[in-house]
Structure formats: C-alpha cells, structure tokens
Amino acid sequence: MATRIFIDGAAGTTGLEIRERLDGRDAFELIVLDDAERKSETARRDALHAADIAILCLPDDAAKESVALAAGSNTRFIDASSAHRVAEGWTYGFPEVIGREHIAEAQFVSNPGCYPTGFIALIAPLVRAGLLPADWPFTCNAVSGYSGGGKALIERFAAEPDIAFRTYGLNLDHKHLPEMQAHAGLDHGVLFAPSVVPAYRGMVVEVPLHLGAMSTGPHADRLRDALGQFYEGSQVVKVVHDETESELLLHADAPPRDDMELRVFGNEGGWNARLVARLDNLGKGASGAAIQNLNIMCGLPETEGLNL
Numbered sequence: 091m092a093t094r095i096f097i098d099g100a101a102g103t104t105g106l107e108i109r110e111r112l113d114g115r116d117a118f119e120l121i122v123l124d125d126a127e128r129k130s131e132t133a134r135r136d137a138l139h140a141a142d143i144a145i146l147c148l149p150d151d152a153a154k155e156s157v158a159l160a161a162g163s164n165t166r167f168i169d170a171s172s173a174h175r176v177a178e179g180w181t182y183g184f185p186e187v188i189g190r191e192h193i194a195e196a197q198f199v200s201n202p203g204c205y206p207t208g209f210i211a212l213i214a215p216l217v218r219a220g221l222l223p224a225d226w227p228f229t230c231n232a233v234s235g236y237s238g239g240g241k242a243l244i245e246r247f248a249a250e251p252d253i254a255f256r257t258y259g260l261n262l263d264h265k266h267l268p269e270m271q272a273h274a275g276l277d278h279g280v281l282f283a284p285s286v287v288p289a290y291r292g293m294v295v296e297v298p299l300h301l302g303a304m305s306t307g308p309h310a311d312r313l314r315d316a317l318g319q320f321y322e323g324s325q326v327v328k329v330v331h332d333e334t335e336s337e338l339l340l341h342a343d344a345p346p347r348d349d350m351e352l353r354v355f356g357n358e359g360g361w362n363a364r365l366v367a368r369l370d371n372l373g374k375g376a377s378g379a380a381i382q383n384l385n386i387m388c389g390l391p392e393t394e395g396l397n398l
C-alpha cells in the first residue's frame with residue numbers, strides 16, 4: 091500500500107520542489123488541498139490525521155500549529171522549518187551525521203537548515219574526531235541564492251533587480267545559530283555572516299581556520315582526509331579535491347541538485363585552511379534532504395528521486 095503524504099505548505103518554494111521530486115513515485119500517494127482549502131485549519135487537520143507522513147514546508151509558527159493539529163494521530167513528521175531543530179523529542183534529519191537508524195525509526199524528524207547543512211557537514215566530523223577543538227571560536231561566511239528566503243525574498247529580488255549583493259543577520263542572532271552549535275558539538279556559538287546574491291538557488295558555506303593557532307595543530311590535508319573517510323561511500327555528500335582548483339562559482343541559472351560538495355583548501359604549510367561546502371539551498375538544504383529522510387523513514391533506497 092502506498093504511503094500517504096501530506097505536504098503542508100505545498101504551494102511554497104520548498105513544498106513545490108518536494109512535489110516535483112515525489113512526482114511519479116508509486117510508493118507514495120499525495121493528499122492535496124486546493125487553493126481555497128490549503129490554509130483552512132479544518133482541512134489541514136483532516137489531512138494531517140489522514141496522512142502517514144506530513145511534510146511541513148511552512149513558517150515556524152504554522153509548523154508548530156500543524157503538529158498541534160495532528161494531536162491524537164500517529165502521523166509522522168518531516169519539518170522543513172526551523173521550529174524543531176533543537177527541540178526535545180525531535181530527531182535532526184541529517185542522516186550522514188546523525189545516523190540513518192535514528193531517522194528510520196523517528197516519528198518527528200526536523201530537516202536541517204540550509205546553511206547549517208554545510209557548516210555541520212564540515213565541522214561535526216572533525217570535532218568528533220578530536221581534530222578541531224569543540225571550544226574553538228568558529229566563524230562561518232556564507233552566500234545563498236535568493237530562493238533561500240522563500241516567496242518573500244524571491245519577490246524582492248524580482249522587484250529590485252539591481253541588488254548585486256546583500257549581507258544580513260547583522261544583529262548576530264540568525265535563527266540557525268542554535269542548531270549550528272548543537273549539532274556540530276560546539277561549546278560556543280558560531281560567528282555567522284550570511285549573505286545573498288542574485289542567483290535563484292545554490293550556496294557556498296565557508297569556515298576559515300587558523301590551524302596554526304590550535305593546540306591540536308592539524309594540517310589542512312589531515313582535515314580533508316578525515317572528511318573523506320567520514321563520508322566514504324555517500325552518494326550525497328562528496329569530498330572533492332583538485333589541486334588546480336582556484337575558484338568556486340555559483341551560476342544564476344543552475345539546475346536543481348541534491349548532493350553537496352565539501353572541499354578543504356590549505357596554504358603551503360597547511361596551517362591556514364578554508365573549509366568550503368557547496369550545495370543547493372533547495373536541494374540538500376531543504377527539499378532533497380526531506381526526500382532523503384522520507385526514503386529512510388519508509389525503508390526505501392535512500393537516494394530514490396534525488397537529483398544526483
């Protein structure tokens with residue numbers, strides 16, 4: 091029997107991309123609310139109770155409301171919002187880092203944020219391996235395509251086509267900070283500098299490191315090797331190394347992709363490093379991650395339906 095899926099927020103940027111990835115898959119039957127009903131509390135409650143798995147592609151408050159509306163049901167959840175990423179009782183849906191077995195059995199799965207996906211992928215394995223200190227004052231610079239801000243930012247970039255670059259989060263309290271610290275296993279908060287460029291999708295998340303100033307003093311090559319070992323065999327997270335590479339680009343019209351590339355660049359002595367993740371904010375940063383988690387929760391091949 092097909093698994094019944096209700097995408098709450100199916101008309102939004104992330105919801106639409108999840109529908110695209112589910113299209114034509116016999117394992118799933120979609121419960122769809124029409125435009126007149128998609129924000130009706132009654133219709134959503136009925137759909138949430140009828141579903142085996144609900145995928146929430148909503149603002150945080152509406153996502154919390156959906157969980158409350160489903161009270162009394164056995165519905166399982168994949169929440170794409172940031173409402174439950176460090177919440178008690180929720181499993182962080184990052185299979186490569188958290189472990190598939192936890193996601194496979196969970197009722198409540200929270201998808202990671204797009205920027206944290208890159209940051210945690212780079213840092214968590216290295217802290218766990220003792221190669222980077224958990225109490226290091228980590229910084230993170232990142233640039234995202236404007237679809238990362240959902241419909242509102244897409245409309246803004248359409249209305250203001252002369253925006254060439256936008257830095258933000260200048261009050262240093264970006265909503266991704268708690269999950270970055272918690273799931274990378276850090277003692278302190280991260281100094282995070284996000285920005286947006288006039289490309290629809292795609293992102294580069296970078297962690298610059300003065301390795302020479304650490305008591306652990308790892309060489310950049312050692313960090314790359316450790317990441318390579320950690321993600322060995324993954325079809326989604328790939329550690330890339332090309333000594334001739336001297337730049338990374340995002341393209342304004344890049345196609346959707348659900349993988350993520352990790353790179354470690356080091357200076358000649360290896361005591362300075364730039365750890366860089368490149369991913370699609372709407373792919374492994376949102377919709378691709380939701381499909382990967384859905385596959386795992388349903389016991390299906392993990393990468394089915396992904397753009398790899």
Ligand SMILES: NC(=O)C1=CN([C@@H]2O[C@H](COP(=O)(O)OP(=O)(O)OC[C@H]3O[C@@H](n4cnc5c(N)ncnc54)[C@H](OP(=O)(O)O)[C@@H]3O)[C@@H](O)[C@H]2O)C=CC1
Binds near residue numbers: 100146152203372376
């Ligand atoms: N965009 C991205 O790259 C990423 C997004 N996310 C998260 O995923 C979630 C969805 O983001 P995104 O798709 O970008 O956002 P959008 O703004 O594009 O879509 C949100 C959708 O939710 C609908 N909605 C709002 N309130 C309600 C409600 N009470 N009941 C039913 N539907 C409602 C909106 O309706 P309407 O169309 O009428 O406005 C809209 O269709 C957010 O929490 C976001 O933070 C996570 C990772 C990456």
Ligand SMILES: CC(=O)N[C@@H](CCC(=O)OP(=O)(O)O)C(=O)O
Binds near residue numbers: 286
């Ligand atoms: C460019 C842009 O605005 N990006 C969003 C994050 C997108 C994302 O990861 O979604 P969550 O809100 O679910 O965490 C932001 O900085 O708030």
